[in-house]
Amino acid sequence: MMENVMTAIRLVPLDHYLILSFLLFSIGMVGALVRRNIIIVIMCLELMLNSVNLLLVAFSAYHSDPGGQIMVFFIMLVAAAEVTVGLAILVLLKRNTNGVDMNQLNRLKW
């Protein structure tokens, strides 16, 4: 049982998880830079958080250390709280400006 799980996990090299995670993070970053719709920017932030989560779980499984997976759990908690507040700000922006454009938020000094 133990040998099976170990060989099954280590069959995929750690480099592959690194490349996949970097690719997802770069796509999320490009999306956050390119788009102006605020909800798509929030989704791209979620994508970046998830790429980091995937890398943490991969390292945790390879080194058999539960600390990485606990870290992922707390990242999920913080992401949930962040999305709650972000969507509330989105609703507020839509109500005040009748649009969801990120560039409406560049005058926060009011």
Add this chain to the structure above:
Amino acid sequence: MLYLFYFFAAISVIAALVVVSAKSPINSVIALVVCFLSIAAHYILLNAQFLAMVHVIVYTGAILVLMLFVIMLLNMNTIVEVRKPMVTRILAVVTGGLFFLVLLAATRSGLSTPVPEGFDPGIGLVKRIGMSLFQDFLLPFELSSVLFLSAMAGAMMLAKKDDPSNVNRPPSSEPDLRQAGPNEKAA
């Protein structure tokens, strides 16, 4: 096993590209659901069963449904998004590609960290994660509940409509973000 990894990796990358490039926000959310489910499949491949379940429940079950709800509630499909200029978009894609290359180059030589000899197959099971969470990480776990309480109160404070009886200034004096351009501000 390796082919399963490639299969789910391809699904997650393609879904992420659809998230970034889709015109309608609804299509973006659906693609993000697909991407997160494939990431949950990666967790299962890594034997992180607890995290796979929590990921499906929290992300696709709560966060993305909330986003879909907000999109439909605000009737966002009728809003035409102003696109950024072409130069900005090309520069953003070039920046993302360069960032990817820099990350690859930075980890190319430093990846030979020694993998420890001992191996514990039950690392991601519910029992082990639960014991670790409630013994070693009890204080952060309890503090996260305070974080959730404050996030909930903040979201309710933000999204609450102003009571009309509490408004102590005429509505005409409120700044209208829709029409206040930079030239009007100087006037």
